[in-house]
Amino acid sequence: MSIRPVVLDDVGETSFEDVESTFTYKDDIEVPRLAPNSATSTTTENTTFSKDKRYSSHTELASDLDDDMNYNSDFEEYQNGTDLPLAVDRRFRESSDQDELADLQEQLEKKLSLNLRNSKTGGGSGTRNVDQYINHAGLVRPSLKDSVRQRRSMVDLATRSKGNITSLNSQQSRRVPNSRSYMNLRPSSGRTLSYKSSMPSLMRFNRQDVLLEDEDDEDDDEDEDDEPYPYVPRVRRSYRDLGPRFGERTDDGNVVQDIAVEATEMANNGDDDDDNFGNDFEGIDDNFQFATNNNNNFSAFDPTLRLSPSEYDIEHDDTLLTPQLHKKHYAFDAPLDSYREARQQRGTAKQAAAAAAVNRRNSTRARARLKTIRQEIDLNTPLKRGKMKYNPREKRWDGNEDILSSFDNIENVDRKAFIIKNKRSKSPLKTSSSTQIAASGTNAASSNSQHGKVVGKMRFDEKNLRWLRVDGTEEDPFHGITDLMPRSQSSPTKNVKFQSQGHSGNILRSQSQLPFGRDEHGNRFISSESTRFHSLTTNSTTDPTYQITSKQLEKFYHEENKWSRKVGGWFILGDKSRDTGSADQSHTSLNDKSYMYEIRNMVISSARN
Amino acid sequence: MSIEKFISQPPLIVHSSLSQLRYLVLSEGLSDEDHQRTRSHVWSILSRASLEKCTQEYLRLVQLGAPPSNWISKIKNDTFRTLSTDEKFRNKVTESQLIRVLSCFAWDVLDSNQTHELPGLSPYVQGMNVLLAPFLYVCPTEPIAYKLFHSLCFQMIPTYLNQSLSGVHVAAKLLDKCLKIIDPKLSKFLTDNLLTAEIFGIPSILTLSACNKPLDQVIKLWDFMFAYGFHMNILFIVAQLVINRQAIMVSSSPMNLLRETPSINADEIITLGVGFLAKLPDTLYTNLVDHLTDESITMSNHL
Secondary structure, X not given: OOHHHHHHHOHHHXXXXXXXXXXXXHXXXXXXXHOOOOOHHHHHHHHHHHHHHHHHHHHHHHHHOHHHHHHHHHHHHHHHOOOHHHHHHHHHHHHHOHHHHHHHHHHHHHHHHHHHHHHHHOOOOHHHHHHXXXXXXXXXXXXXXXXXXXXXXXXXXXXXXXXXXXXXXXXXXXXXXXXXXXXXHOHHHHHHOOHHHHHHHHHHOOOHHHHHOXXXXXXXXXXXXXXXXXXXXXXXXXXXXXXXXXXXXXXXXXHHXXXXXXXXXXXXHOXXXXXXXXXXXXXXXXXXXXXXXXXXXXXXXXXXXXXXXXOOOOOOOHHHHOOOOOOHHHHHHHHHHHHHHHHHHHHHHHHOHHHHHHHHHHHHHHHHHHXXXXXXXXXXXXXXXXXXXXXXXXXXXXXXXXXXXXXXXXXXXXXXXXXXXXXXXXXXXXXXXXXXXXXXXXXXXHHHHHHOOEEOOEEEEOOOOEEEEOOOOOOOOOOOOOOOOOOOOOOHHHHHHHHHHOOXXXXXXXXXXXXXXXXXHHHXXXXXXXXXXXXXXXXXXXXXXXOOOHHXXXXXXXXXXXXXXXXXXXXXXXXXHHHHHHXXXXXXXXXXXXXXXXXXXXXXXXXXX | OHHHHHHHOOOOOHHHHHHHHHHHHHHOOOOOOOOHHHHHHHHHHHOOOOOOOHHHHHHHHHHOOOOOHHHHHHHHHHHOOOOOOOHHHHHHOOHHHHHHHHHHHHXXXXXXXXXXXXXXXXXXXXXXXXXXXXHHHHOOOHHHHHHHHHHHHHHHOHXXXXXXXXXXXXXXXXXXXXXXHHOHHHHHHHHHOOOOHHXXXXXXXXXXXXXXXXXXXXXXXXXXXXXXXXXXXXXXXXXXXXXXXXXXXXXXXXXXXXXXXOOOOHHHHHHHHHHHHHHOOHHHHHHHHHOOOOOOXXXXXXX
């Protein structure tokens, strides 16, 4: 249950990502639709050209303008999502002040107009120059810009410090440029998106990993087209709620619209390229609003809302306004809708200025609604579900961390189990300290109990490499069972002799079977040999002579097998082999002593010949 | 090479195939370049010592650790100087290997002495370490060496290793007899100097000439003896004496020459020794054959 909310938090970014990919994807297909425009052919060409140029200019900008970079870094974080909460939070806090926003908008407007004029006067041919100026002007189109820069920013801007984010408002103007240029260069693509299909894709992009992969994005878009839209119903409801609410906020929208108008006019004054640019600019208008809103926590997605009515029924449902998990859905849905609107707007904008006016209205509304959505999502509105609390910064749900603690313990235990170290590192489970270990050297039992690994009721005796009961009441399962002596212990006297002499010569079972009293001799069993054949080592405590390494053993068996394979045919192999001793003896020494005469017979016979 | 191929093919009739193998060993011999494994296999075939479960048996004995203190001390008293002058051997065989295998043998003898009253081998006698040396030198692993060594001691030359070493003393008498028949002049020279086989021949008899150097030549002698019987060792000793007779007879202190025998040439010795066979009477040869395993020979020889 906690997973979903976390993902939802990224929706905002997701929408950006999605937009970009969608653009790329639809670009070629949608170009033909541009034909109605005044500068159709040129437009497309320019578009392509400017595409390439765009990147180069963009690069220059990035290198020249630190502010730009900073801004980019912001967005990068945004895209990556990892540090997003922080950045967004700051941004929103700063921008939450409406007055500040208004001021910012005014500044932007001024800058924009100024720069645009400059570019015109500068006689910048082609959209590229214009784009650059516009970039300087600081038109905001964060989503587009993000999409354009995404790859680059991820690489180059990765090192950008988040501290730069604080100057967001000033940076906004800078980041706009890029986005604007992007819009200019790809006029058709932006508008021609099939928004409906892209909407579902947004849902998909809830997964961050998908977000970060550009290539996958495209694929996803394709896939999404065919998929149903599970979240649509909710979206509708949310829009209903939001619609009336955001209708109030037209202030910012007006400002933006003004800018857009300006841009449009300027575009009209120019040649074909400029016209094209103007068209683009119309489109930008929406995006611009969106960007602004984004910064201010007010989304400019009103187009979405406006579009929807035909497809969605809008109803009021106040319960949905309260932050809840499922509410998040409209947050990312809204951006998509906004773009869908943008497309339609674009078509109209190209045709006439009247369309632009309509767009303004629409954009205004949309922005207001989006703001609210953003607020709900991005403000640190505490989300609670039972005892679970959503942590927007960490993008996770808090409240049941204790559940994981048990896993931590298990993890620790298991890790230790694989490596048995002589000197035990202090594990959280153990309270043993180095001093205790040192002190325990005198008392084997205590030391074992103190720094031995304990699993369940069993404790690992590191000295003897065996497991013992924690309570120490170890029973020797072999107690009372005498060790098997070599072959026969028929004569009791001999037995005594064996055992007395063979104190060092006790037959050792495997070490794990060693009786408890072995502790004092524990050292004897620590050998460099692999544990696999420990049972085959002898017990001669001090004499390593009788310890056979596993490597040796392997060779032993290997050679025996070789013999058996190679010359086994010379012998009668079987279970009776143990008894073949006598048989062989009789065969060779008794019956077959003849072979000892063979040579003599040969010599004598040859001598006769 | 041909021997290696030969032994790798299961024999149709073991008896005849063994004869073929013996003749191959005699005629072609096992080259030094042959993989050591081949030689050990040949030895196991010729001595009819199955290596099946030898590792299991060996490990069981190794688990027993060091044999009782009197035996292990004897073993360790000798092992460190085993063929200490032979570098190739020292490089290949460690003292611990000698100790281990000898300990196993001691345990095995102690064990078998409890069950069977019959052979009554000694858990360890001086010279066993040298007797073991060629096996450890030739065999790829200790269990194989142990098994072949065990087979040799228990089945080939049990009288040499019994409590009284009776077979060795019989062999000394036989050596004197053979020398007297083969080289009466040298025999007389040695007896005149009170040098009987009992005095100079025991090491070579007990160790089956393994005390000679170099070990590679000893191995070739052993190849032949594994094929045609270790009684030939007596004749090989005689052959060595005959080869060195000139030096011995002119030497002011022949005992030193006998003790510090010069490097041997296996082929020369074998050729010479085989040549003596025709000179030996049947009874003597029978005694030679039987004295290795039949303790009753002692009586007859003393007569």
